Amino acid sequence: MSWLTKSLGSSLGKKLLMSLTGLFLISFLLVHCTLNALVFLQDGGETFNKAAEFMATNPVIRTMEIVLFLGLIVHMVDGLRLHFENKSKRPVAYAVINGKNSTWYSRSMGLLGTLLLLFLVMHLSHFWFNARIAGTIPEQMTMFEKMKEVFVSPIPVIVYVIGCGSLAYHLMHGFQSAFQTIGWNHPKYMPTIKCIGNIYAIVVSLVFAAMPIAFHLNLIK
Amino acid sequence: MEGNLNLTLKIWRQKNANEAGKFETYQVSGISEDMSFLEMIDVLNNRLIEEGDDPVAFDHDCREGICGMCSMYINGSPHGPNKGVTTCQLHMRSFSNGETITIEPWRAGAFPVIKDLVVNRSSFDRIIAAGGFVSVNTGNAQDANNIPIPKEDADEAFAAAACIGCGACVAACKNASAMLFTSAKVSQLALLPQGQVERAKRAQAMVAQMDEEGFGACTNTGACEAECPKGISIENIARMNREYFSAVFAAK
Ligand code: SF4
Ligand code: FES
Numbered sequence: 001m002s003w004l005t006k007s008l009g010s011s012l013g014k015k016l017l018m019s020l021t022g023l024f025l026i027s028f029l030l031v032h033c034t035l036n037a038l039v040f041l042q043d044g045g046e047t048f049n050k051a052a053e054f055m056a057t058n059p060v061i062r063t064m065e066i067v068l069f070l071g072l073i074v075h076m077v078d079g080l081r082l083h084f085e086n087k088s089k090r091p092v093a094y095a096v097i098n099g100k101n102s103t104w105y106s107r108s109m110g111l112l113g114t115l116l117l118l119f120l121v122m123h124l125s126h127f128w129f130n131a132r133i134a135g136t137i138p139e140q141m142t143m144f145e146k147m148k149e150v151f152v153s154p155i156p157v158i159v160y161v162i163g164c165g166s167l168a169y170h171l172m173h174g175f176q177s178a179f180q181t182i183g184w185n186h187p188k189y190m191p192t193i194k195c196i197g198n199i200y201a202i203v204v205s206l207v208f209a210a211m212p213i214a215f216h217l218n219l220i221k
Numbered sequence: 222m223e224g225n226l227n228l229t230l231k232i233w234r235q236k237n238a239n240e241a242g243k244f245e246t247y248q249v250s251g252i253s254e255d256m257s258f259l260e261m262i263d264v265l266n267n268r269l270i271e272e273g274d275d276p277v278a279f280d281h282d283c284r285e286g287i288c289g290m291c292s293m294y295i296n297g298s299p300h301g302p303n304k305g306v307t308t309c310q311l312h313m314r315s316f317s318n319g320e321t322i323t324i325e326p327w328r329a330g331a332f333p334v335i336k337d338l339v340v341n342r343s344s345f346d347r348i349i350a351a352g353g354f355v356s357v358n359t360g361n362a363q364d365a366n367n368i369p370i371p372k373e374d375a376d377e378a379f380a381a382a383a384c385i386g387c388g389a390c391v392a393a394c395k396n397a398s399a400m401l402f403t404s405a406k407v408s409q410l411a412l413l414p415q416g417q418v419e420r421a422k423r424a425q426a427m428v429a430q431m432d433e434e435g436f437g438a439c440t441n442t443g444a445c446e447a448e449c450p451k452g453i454s455i456e457n458i459a460r461m462n463r464e465y466f467s468a469v470f471a472a473k
Binding site for chain 2: 003012013016085086088089090091092093094095096099100101102103106107109176177181182183184185186187
């Protein structure tokens with residue numbers, strides 16, 4: 001097994017971990033986003049609550065929840081480690097930097113990821129922690145009602161929208177970058193991958209951002 | 222070669238590897254726009270020598286874009302503002318009269334400054350020495366068509382082999398990563414039949430050496446590809462990753 005730890009500890013190994021956990025988190029976000037979009041059905045959250053109930057009780061989903069947290073932790077720890085290691089590789093900084101050779105967000109993945117992490121702390125404490133761990137969401141209160149309650153105040157709405165903005169840019173680079181790292185850069189497919197990545201990043205972030213805004217403005221019945 | 226460009230130069234001066242450096246400001250006047258950037262520095266150096274000062278040390282050899290020596294980070298870009306050229310191929314017509322030009326050495330822990338604008342790039346040599354060769358017996362030169370190689374493969378190998386080891390990719394990268402260089406050297410051999418025998422070993426050895434030298438890990442920003450004077454594509458990095466991962470997971 002030492003070959004595995006040695007290879008995963010190399011620069012390429014650490015990148016591979018970022019890429020695989022990133023793709024896994026991308027697949028999770030798609031499910032999360034689709035299920036949450038059910039609140040827009042204007043049925044008083046009936047369908048959404050059923051889906052939330054299923055996600056909260058199904059043993060397969062609950063097991064995947066653990067895998068998800070593991071994936072998230074690996075992505076975070078490995079990402080921060082890469083960030084600080086990479087920073088140390090240029091001990092003397094340049095006086096002038098012309099940023100035109102790459103996009104600002106591709107160079108700011110550490111910052112965007114940290115913003116996402118801060119958002120995530122708030123997000124998890126609103127919903128996941130209260131529902132699954134602390135049990136502070138009363139029995140008779142549904143997830144739909146909880147969402148309504150959280151987004152009455154403008155502060156979480158603003159934090160969520162900033163979180164979604166960070167997510168959009170993080171994904172615009174992260175999606176195609178994950179494929180490049182695992183070696184899937186092919187002249188025939190790469191333009192499609194980049195295009196899908198951008199669409200995915202923008203659509204998922206917009207749908208997520210629409211929820212707190214719509215709840216806050218009382219647009220969801 | 223008299224011209225009419227008057228310029229302010231902010232140049233990084235550093236006595237040796239151990240002493241701290243700083244920027245010095247110089248004025249040059251009457252620079253012709255037909256001069257190359259290095260010739261402009263020559264003009265400054267001639268004057269400094271006449272005045273009894275220490276001339277600005279910089280690397281150069283071929284002055285035609287082949288040797289990869291002329292490492293200068295000009296106004297925030299390796300080899301200056303133009304695409305697909307080295308500093309020796311950059312002409313003063315790319316600058317305007319009265320402009321201030323900031324000139325820095327490549328900045329990377331793995332490229333320590335020796336003096337002024339000269340950096341030590343022997344870390345690249347050690348990456349090559351770790352696996353950028355074939356040691357199988359290839360025998361005498363064969364008939365041209367004895368080893369059939371598809372045109373596409375030959376073209377791609379040749380495009381990768383165009384890398385001159387200048388280090389602009391490292392200089393441009395926010396992580397000071399050498400993956401564009403290393404991947405070009407892995408690719409030029411991985412694409413050809415002669416390179417097959419040591420393929421798995423090569424990818425692992427060169428990546429290990431690259432890490433050992435203290436280059437960073439690529440985050441796929443693409444800055445290297447945009448700044449490379451030889452247009453080396455980051456598709457080579459994807460290929461190196463494939464080579465490395467298949468070597469790691471498939472090798473016995
Ligand atoms: S890949 Fe391009 S920038 Fe990097 S060393 Fe080779 S020629 Fe220079
Ligand atoms: S001096 Fe040889 S490439 Fe510039």
